[in-house]
Amino acid sequence: MxxxxxxxxxxxxxxxxxxxxxxxxxxxxxxxxxxxxxxxxxxxxxxxxxxxxxxxxxxxxxxxxxxxxxxxxxxxxxxxxxxxxxxxxxxxxxxxxxxxxxxxxxxxxxxxxxxxxxxxxxxxxxxxxxxxxxxxxxxxxxxxxxxxxxxxxxxxxxxxxxxxxxSQMEATPEGGVDTGGGSTAGIENEWLIGLGGLTLVGAAGAGALAMRRRESGEQN
Ligand SMILES: [Cu+2]
Missing domain, CATH: 2.60.40 (Immunoglobulin-like)
Structure with missing residues (x-):
């Protein structure tokens, strides 16, 4: 200026x-x-x-x-x-x-x-x-x-x-991920890495959802 x-x-x-x-x-x-x-x-x-x-x-x-x-x-x-x-x-x-x-x-x-x-x-x-x-x-x-x-x-x-x-960094999730009772500290740190970390968390979530569906299918 x-x-x-x-x-x-x-x-x-x-x-x-x-x-x-x-x-x-x-x-x-x-x-x-x-x-x-x-x-x-x-x-x-x-x-x-x-x-x-x-x-x-x-x-x-x-x-x-x-x-x-x-x-x-x-x-x-x-x-x-x-x-x-x-x-x-x-x-x-x-x-x-x-x-x-x-x-x-x-x-x-x-x-x-x-x-x-x-x-x-x-x-x-x-x-x-x-x-x-x-x-x-x-x-x-x-x-x-x-x-x-x-x-x-x-x-x-x-x-x-x-x-x-x-930038895309703003899409970082604000809540915690349910890691099955363990500490979420490690996960939170991964988010800070940025887009790569975010993609990993998203993929893990989708995998867990598919697995739960399969399990409930077997139960029925
Ligand atoms: Cu100023």
Whole structure:
């Protein structure tokens, strides 16, 4: 977004109430006040599940600011921090985000309910913030952030945006499988492997059903 010059990819995988989020990117702003440029990153939720285009630039300064883009990607639901809290309160915890031009982020944590619901409904959007002010119009480069007037607009404006689309993994069964009184822990772990594990469970279920039918046939 905003001609940031960066690109990247992100993923989110559910494991019960835990989510593992990965975000990797390169090509973003390198330095801010002689330190690594802090790139705030969030899961935005409850919007249209889309990334805004240039037409969202309401004030015409050439930058789609974070609030200007909100009708498309929604509000901050989760702060993808490197440590500590991940709630929306940490949205601007600049000390706890990856810094510098590139990052390879992975974290597993308990995703709050609002964020989990939004992701499952297809309106979760990953946004990485922070633009190099030298690439902006003079007006935008001088402007304060609409989120925090102690920061420049460039520090908080969106640089990368990607809408999460749901995959087959969402079809993972929520209940337990009756394993005949034994522990289901092993089975639950197999589900997490993904589609391969799911296929195995389905096949075993069908086999057991056929066997029961045959048994009841013999009894009759
Ligand atoms: Cu954000």
């Amino acid at each position: 905003n001609d940031s010059g960066g690109s990247g990819q992100a993923s989110l995988q559910f494991d019960g109430d835990q989510a593992t989020v990965t975000v990797s990117y390169s090509g973003l702003a390198e330095e801010f006040q002689d330190g690594p440029f802090p790139h705030a990153q969030h899961i935005h939720i409850a919007g249209q599940g889309e990334c805004p285009d240039a037409s969202f630039d309401e004030n015409g300064d050439g930058v789609v600011s974070t609030p200007e883009g909100q009708p498309a990607y929604g509000e901050v639901g989760t702060a993808l921090t490197t440590e500590g809290e991940t709630g929306a309160d940490s949205a601007l915890a600049v000390e706890r985000f990856p810094g510098g031009p590139s990052a390879d982020y992975e974290r597993t944590f308990e995703l709050n309910q609002d964020s989990a619901d939004s992701v499952r409904h297809g309106t979760g959007v990953i946004v990485v913030h922070g633009l190099d002010p030298s690439t902006l119009s003079d007006e935008a480069a001088e402007a304060d952030s609409p989120l925090d007037d102690s920061l420049p607009l460039a520090a908080t404006a969106p640089a990368l945006c990607g809408a999460l689309s749901t």
